[in-house]
Amino acid sequence: MNILVCISNVPDTTTKVKFADDNKKLDIAGIQWVINPWDELSLTRALELKDVASSEVAKVSVAHVGPATSEPTIRKALAIGADDAYRVNTEATDAMQVAAELAEVVKSGSFDIILCGIESSDYNGANVGGMLAEFLDYTSVSGISALNVSGGEINVTREIDGGKEQLVVKAPFVGIVQKGIAKEPRIAAMRGIMLARKKPIQVSEPKQAESATALLGFEAPPPRAACKFIDADNPKQLISLLQNEAKVI
Amino acid sequence: MSIIVYTENWDGKFKKLSFELSSYAAKLAEMLNEETIAISIGRVEAEELKKLASYGIKKIITVTDDRLQTFDSRTYTKVISDICAKESAQVIIMANNNSGKSLAPRLSVRLKAAICSAAHELPESISPFVIRKRVFSGGALARTELKTDIKLITLTQNSFDLCESPVDVVIEAFTPEPEGASPAITIKEQEKQTGKVLLADAEIVISGGRGMKTPDNWGPLEELAELLDGATACSRPVSDEGWRPHEEHTGQTGKIIAPNVYFAIGISGATQHLAGISSSKYIVAINNDKDAPIFEAAQYGIVGDAAKILPQLVEAVKESKAS
Numbered sequence A: 001m002n003i004l005v006c007i008s009n010v011p012d013t014t015t016k017v018k019f020a021d022d023n024k025k026l027d028i029a030g031i032q033w034v035i036n037p038w039d040e041l042s043l044t045r046a047l048e049l050k051d052v053a054s055s056e057v058a059k060v061s062v063a064h065v066g067p068a069t070s071e072p073t074i075r076k077a078l079a080i081g082a083d084d085a086y087r088v089n090t091e092a093t094d095a096m097q098v099a100a101e102l103a104e105v106v107k108s109g110s111f112d113i114i115l116c117g118i119e120s121s122d123y124n125g126a127n128v129g130g131m132l133a134e135f136l137d138y139t140s141v142s143g144i145s146a147l148n149v150s151g152g153e154i155n156v157t158r159e160i161d162g163g164k165e166q167l168v169v170k171a172p173f174v175g176i177v178q179k180g181i182a183k184e185p186r187i188a189a190m191r192g193i194m195l196a197r198k199k200p201i202q203v204s205e206p207k208q209a210e211s212a213t214a215l216l217g218f219e220a221p222p223p224r225a226a227c228k229f230i231d232a233d234n235p236k237q238l239i240s241l242l243q244n245e246a247k248v249i
Numbered sequence B: 001m002s003i004i005v006y007t008e009n010w011d012g013k014f015k016k017l018s019f020e021l022s023s024y025a026a027k028l029a030e031m032l033n034e035e036t037i038a039i040s041i042g043r044v045e046a047e048e049l050k051k052l053a054s055y056g057i058k059k060i061i062t063v064t065d066d067r068l069q070t071f072d073s074r075t076y077t078k079v080i081s082d083i084c085a086k087e088s089a090q091v092i093i094m095a096n097n098n099s100g101k102s103l104a105p106r107l108s109v110r111l112k113a114a115i116c117s118a119a120h121e122l123p124e125s126i127s128p129f130v131i132r133k134r135v136f137s138g139g140a141l142a143r144t145e146l147k148t149d150i151k152l153i154t155l156t157q158n159s160f161d162l163c164e165s166p167v168d169v170v171i172e173a174f175t176p177e178p179e180g181a182s183p184a185i186t187i188k189e190q191e192k193q194t195g196k197v198l199l200a201d202a203e204i205v206i207s208g209g210r211g212m213k214t215p216d217n218w219g220p221l222e223e224l225a226e227l228l229d230g231a232t233a234c235s236r237p238v239s240d241e242g243w244r245p246h247e248e249h250t251g252q253t254g255k256i257i258a259p260n261v262y263f264a265i266g267i268s269g270a271t272q273h274l275a276g277i278s279s280s281k282y283i284v285a286i287n288n289d290k291d292a293p294i295f296e297a298a299q300y301g302i303v304g305d306a307a308k309i310l311p312q313l314v315e316a317v318k319e320s321k322a323s
């Protein structure tokens, strides 16, 4: 069984975002780029499944749609333990375009489980996984918080609104993962970093998929009212403010 | 042409979000001069269905096929897109919850519809169709143009006020085409929470962080939540430590919620935490460090010891309920 983990390249989560070009573009100066946290966890789980004795997972690959400048992020995934990588050589413009390009990667190989994160931490789209599944006409399962493979059977836990379900899913499918899939992201060891230098990154040219949306510009979120402090000796006043002023309780 | 709303029911009863979606659709329908149509999958009594008409829904299409009892996003997508095609959908509106997140992207490809996910307001213009959405976990808004003829919007819960505008409604049944392939998903087990307010649905959320000190201190926090019909939540370290169940963890890597009021008790307000809760209408912070970043995000704050303040809040709510 082969697993493909789709990884997006996002600003480190503590980045204070700034915009350039009259607020039309993200100001990339000084940004530390990392693997999207969800994708790091998916990769960790895929590798955990591969690393057990007599594993049924033969290979773990990663795929990324982005220009050469995102290769350090791909190398990091290889250093963590992915066997090989695919990169579609184009700037990512929106989810529809990224998913269409990823579909080509999937079709070019032989993958049983394709993992995407629930969302990218930059644009918070939560779209690529489902779109990819539809382009491929594969089943997709969202909200996966556990993934297991045994006896050729794929078992997942799916979070639903107000509960969870244990499912058996037929391959090939796209799994869209969320919290719980792995505990902590695996960290690249020195040996992994050395090995990663020799692992192959297969670069393909885009099929020039079109995007469905256009990003017109950014705005600061509306300012929130400054905090009103209530005396710690009289917390009851908070309740009356929430009842009579904010009218939320 | 029409505006389609995908509603959701829970054991035959609509969730509040279905009325929010309907209210949003009715407003959008006014802007576009279109009719609103709701889709309801599963068994819902006519009396319950008609509640949608109070929020401006003029037609309801029901699907009660037993094959849809297992939620498989692929088969659901087929059914919904067939209805959208039949009704010449121009805009499709769904909730930004687990089911909306799994259906909307698939529908978007199938119907060649651009998508704005996690929207919280109406579009600023219709032609071109421009809508703002929160990006960078609430750190900025992105003005986004949806360039395709058909558009898809997933709406954040609690972000749009209910708006009553009663109309006459017709109810129609839709029978999906038979599926050839055997199902790709089999459910082995299902666990559902009962009798508790769900975190995703809650309008009031009481959340505790490491400042709660030990898992034994959660009594008054839970009591406060119960008194207010709210849900309980926590920060990531609290669920990592096993003090609270992992379903309660809010933030960038946990649940993203938008209640009317979020109480952050003993929570420092790290950006990753704020990412999950910054869309809340009001944030109340209780923290013994006056410089904690949570106070920058909060509208009401108390600087003090949570262990002392919580029981007094419980008292105050009890008193106000009694009077």
Ligand SMILES: Cc1cc2nc3c(=O)[nH]c(=O)nc-3n(C[C@H](O)[C@H](O)[C@H](O)COP(=O)(O)OP(=O)(O)OC[C@H]3O[C@@H](n4cnc5c(N)ncnc54)[C@H](O)[C@@H]3O)c2cc1C
Binding pocket: A013, A037, B208, B209, B210, B211, B212, B234, B235, B236, B237, B238, B249, B250, B251, B252, B253, B254, B265, B266, B267, B268, B269, B270, B271, B272, B273, B276, B286, B287, B288, B289, B292, B304, B305, B306, B307
């Ligand atoms: C990639 C990544 C993703 C992350 N995702 C999330 C996420 O989704 N959600 C999340 O929550 N965190 C997340 N984190 C962790 C986040 O950075 C913070 O570490 C975490 O939110 C801190 O939790 P806390 O506020 O409970 O604890 P602390 O930061 O330890 O804060 C405790 C607070 O309690 C106050 N306090 C102490 N004693 C009292 C008292 N007696 N009464 C009142 N107040 C008191 C303190 O002043 C302090 O402000 C993530 C981190 C990373 C790197």
Ligand SMILES: Nc1ncnc2c1ncn2[C@@H]1O[C@H](COP(=O)(O)O)[C@@H](O)[C@H]1O
Binding pocket: A005, A006, A007, A008, A009, A036, A038, A039, A063, A064, A065, A066, A092, A095, A098, A102, A115, A116, A117, A118, A119, A120, A121, A123, A124, A125, A126, A127, A128, A129
């Ligand atoms: N440029 C990209 N290359 C590869 N995978 C991506 C890319 N962008 C998004 N993804 C995948 O899609 C998931 C959801 O992203 P999004 O829809 O952008 O929020 C991510 O967690 C990744 O798994």
